[in-house]
Amino acid sequence: MKNINSFLQAFLIVISLFLVISIIFNFLTQKEVKTQILTLKEFKEIIENQSSAIEKIVVFPQKINVFTKEKIFELPKDQNSSFYDLISLLNIEKEKFSSIPTDFREPQNISLILNIILNLLPFVILFWILWSLSKQTQKGSMQIFSFGKSGIKVYNPNDPNKITFKDVANLQEAKEELMEVVDFLKNPEKFLNIGAKIPRGVLLVGPPGSGKTYLARATAAEAGVPFFYISGSEFVELFVGIGASRVRDAFAIAKKNQPCILFIDEIDAIGKLRGVGLIGSHEEREQTLNQILVEMDGFEKETKVVVLAATNRPDVLDPALLRPGRFDRKIVLDLPDIKAREEILKIHLRDKKVGKINLKEVALRTPGFSGADLANLCNEAAILAARRNKEFIEQKELLEAIDKVILGPERKTKVFSKKEKEVAAYHEAGHAIVAHYLPHSNRVEKISIISRGRAGGYTLKVPKEERNFYFKKEFLDEIASTLGGYAAEKLIFSDVSTGPHNDLEIATELAKQVVTRFGMSEKLGPISLTRQQKEFFLTSDYSEKTAELIDEEVKSIINQALERANKVLELKIDKLHKVAKVLIKKEVIERKQFERLVEDKKGSLNI
């Protein structure tokens, strides 16, 4: 749809410009119509009888122009006869025009050129408009002017700002795997001579922001070869066949510039399982995907192009893409753990001015952050420091930037009523108290009722340590503390606000995972009951009866968790009041102060 609209738009712009230009052109040519062509007799008459009205005479090789105030007269003349010949031929007395300024020019050529220019101008302008439109459209979504062009981007390996492996924190295994690609691109003959099988396609898999694009670029820089970038989503076009021709173009460019890396970002946009999806769009995608397969299969043994591709949805990829000779290597990039987060922070603070900072603490408080989030955090901290006219980024800015990255900017404009603030304070205090007193929930790191984005406040909890597996009781305590806000509101105000609806979603989702994914429910037993979502269709591997059982189990987990949260809050209602009151006054409580306020040790209630 968008394509058609923009096409229409472009069409209208061109048409209206055409109109404007033709009006201008008409106006210009009309001036010439006003000039009156003279016969020799008329010419003689004018010179002899109206000489006082004549402002000047301009003599061109092929015409003579006589300018009066109102009009321009023109007398065509033979190129070979001179003006004075003509005068004497016509018997005009010299005195008659001796007072008239007379100009002799050779501008026939100039006016000819002018004429040509004027004639060509509309076309030049038209061409220019089309050209700039097509340039614009390559950036935007409208690609109507770039049929068959891949719109491929290239990064120069000699760019002084290039990133190499040393700019990539952590991801040690991935780097080692990619080192093989680097070795090959640096010294292909060595591999070819010995007959080694060369990596053709490498698939980078990882959640958004985990550094797939970043690492791919670093690989090219490391090998010192050009990096050709193209995104799968750009291939998906309205018109069938365009994607395929762009793939052909991209591969042709890469092959011409070998050795090089061709990077296909978001390959899942094209490489989706064939045969599923919207009618119409899948035909185009299928052709595009087929073209990629054809191109990769058609690589000669000595082609020095390595194709890297990235996706965060490996589950939807067509298996044909993963066959030998295609993307037969897979590198998984995980979200960074606490140590890796510290390293990434270090890298992104390298070229910024920092004062006294403690990156361990920042890393501790950012579980679940991707590399992109961390890079963003560093930038936000720098902006904060600059706004405060500081010379250095300090810990304060870094910690505040965490909130900003998680929840969006502070809502300064929206003022909360006293009541709203009170509700928010008890809500967050409820989360914190429940989390603190239950033994297996995460530790409270910070509580805030400064409203950001859509959230009225938040309680930051972090795990004691990051592990690869978790126990059921940990999930149950986590669900209980997630419901702590809701429980506190009910307990104190005998009512609930719309505030906790997000909490309820999170708690329910967690409970569902406990039952269906981790098989931790007693009633259903240790089986995986995940529903796979493929495009629009939910395919379930279980009966409606099982679905009912799942619902029951989820409900019972939620209810039990809520009961436990209630119990904690009832028992420790004095602490709830204490924390909430401080929150209302100070808006933010850090871990140390919180622990002082509640006095009791973490996990001291075993409910």
Ligand code: ADP
């Ligand atoms: P993806 O392509 O996986 O969505 P990107 O490669 O675009 O993610 O990463 C986004 C940004 O995150 C990068 O530009 C980089 O600044 C930062 N980043 C991600 N991973 C790392 C890492 N391991 N070391 C340093 N920076 C990283």
Ligand code: MG
């Ligand atoms: Mg990316």
Ligand code: ZN
């Ligand atoms: Zn909440």
